[in-house]
Amino acid sequence: MEDFTFVNKTEVRFGADRLDAELAPVMERFGKRILLTYGGGSIKKSGLYDRIMTALKDFEVFELDGIAPNPKIASVRDGQRLTKENDIDAILAVGGGSVIDASKLIASARFYDEDPWDLVINPDIRQTIDQLPFVDILTLSATGTEMNNGSVISNPDTHQKLATFGPNTPAVSFLDPTLTYSVSKWQTAAGSIDIMSHLFEQYFDNATNNDVQDGLREGVMRAVIKWAPVALADPKNYDARANLMWASTMGLNGLVGLGNQNDWTVHPIEHELSAYYDITHGVGLGILTPRWMSYILSETTAAKFAQYGRNVWHIVGDDDMAVAKQAIQQTYDWIKSLDVPMTLPGVDITSDEHFLAMADSAVEVGALDTDAYVKLQAEDVVKLFEASMTTDNFE
């Protein structure tokens, strides 16, 4: 167990239909000039937009819409301009990870006079400048952005998809599971896989005897495994949506990663796929994760995979390697049961032309050769891509 410092000041307001009464007094803390950020038109179709505008009828609300999945730096540039031109007091981000991620960076860009892509590639700058307060209303359970200080922003011009961290987490997060009733099966599955991947990235770590943390992670994993299929079959099941939403938040609010040694592996690799092919992040993770698990399984890692099998999947047996293999197979089967493609050709990646370039970049950006749980070189990552072309190892 490694030393850590932890603080997370986000106020979570969890439950159905709280925003109508609570949004105005919350935003009032920060001022009257609000930048409302959102994605496509779904919040207008669902009526959420009207509810927000009714709640904020005594505020001056400016709008930035059209923030796309895998949010682009162009949206941040638009937001930067709007916050400056309109002397915005606070941002209200309504959406999933993309909208909230972009809004966090806009909140910093308000206090920066050059191109905000600088803030992504030079991480130190954001720690030295102010950040607008930002509140979110989450509409997709996946990234955990609703209670952390991270964003992932893409720059199509440079084929880069990079993480950036601001000084602050959201001031307030409204977590209303009913707002995810309308999330498609595809996005529900992808979001659930993303949550699981966050937990895996933090669980498979070389810090020893980090048992409280392992226990927290295992507990959240079991909840996701149980409830994701229920949400797919019964999209308006409150408990399913509530457990997935809270699992999303707990999976990446910093807490379950404390006491760790290593950085992440599968996320940096997937970010390359999304940057090159703009595929759905969680689906990419679902394809890569079982291949990564199989690839790094060894005498050294078998004990941890067996712990995962016993505590998460209730697999019984004394042979660590056998339990580990069964756990990886069950992981694959669970992802597949969510009805997502299980190969790269399934997401229209049929050629290996970018494998080496993506692998090189993943190793560099993710420091996979120095900081990962099991260190990977570019040729290892290429093998993961190659293994992802077929289902040979799993079916």
Next chain:
Amino acid sequence: MEDFTFVNKTEVRFGADRLDAELAPVMERFGKRILLTYGGGSIKKSGLYDRIMTALKDFEVFELDGIAPNPKIASVRDGQRLTKENDIDAILAVGGGSVIDASKLIASARFYDEDPWDLVINPDIRQTIDQLPFVDILTLSATGTEMNNGSVISNPDTHQKLATFGPNTPAVSFLDPTLTYSVSKWQTAAGSIDIMSHLFEQYFDNATNNDVQDGLREGVMRAVIKWAPVALADPKNYDARANLMWASTMGLNGLVGLGNQNDWTVHPIEHELSAYYDITHGVGLGILTPRWMSYILSETTAAKFAQYGRNVWHIVGDDDMAVAKQAIQQTYDWIKSLDVPMTLPGVDITSDEHFLAMADSAVEVGALDTDAYVKLQAEDVVKLFEASMTTDNFE
């Protein structure tokens, strides 16, 4: 899963030997006039007192010592006077639950001009007055006070031991597992039982499908079960002390109790024992807990106890009632393995003379007849006391 609002702004600094370099810059945030609070002389014997005074050599440090286990309102009165007389900027509490609990109330009493016992019996007052910032250096893993806003304060004149909640949690908590190396076997056992009891109180709840939360609690329980015996056998085992310390914090920082319906049961009952007989809180909990579990086990509750048995104790079997009974027996055996008395006569409570008075008070203070997981009347609580006179049901 019930609605909840959650925020916890405590900054945790976890790890060995951080305070020498970090204490001064942390206290500097609040001012130069510090009230240092502690218990008996153990921090002087261990050298911790000297380290603190060295770190704070540029501060004006005032002292309140002698805060006893089951902290008394008299210590709070002393602290109130010292904060007012010396215009204190912040409190630094060094100790376990008793010192930190008393210090939290002193931090409120600084801004109250009457007897601070008022603040305990009229909970609303504390929410309307200010509270000094307070920092703690934890020396005992047990109560979770290091990351919550609660205190338990005793008034020997009235035989009352009551919980009170302030507006704030600690500003900063230094969690250094090595500071618990010198904790006695008795206090280590009692503290570990206290942690487990906090988790039980939150786990056995009527909110359904609260799976993320159940998973978090189960995970922390497994860590305590694993590491408490190690800490007893090998008091300077860092990982044992680290897991118990972090389990203490996670067990009662508010997080694992979210989404619940019910109030607690065993704590209010034990508080009567401690108030009447001044026994060690955790030992009292260890005696009462298995009796309470057995008493409330029924067709209605068997499924939850079986879940506990399967996820925490890895008990295999399809018969919920059988798994539940085995889980309760294993709970008893684990507590007993910590070498603590398992009956009331073992803590010198040999007469039933106060059973009814204590039961009446527990039901009233704890609202056991209306708000508990399984509702209890005074006669039920008397039966728990009676069952605690012998080991008949367990051995």
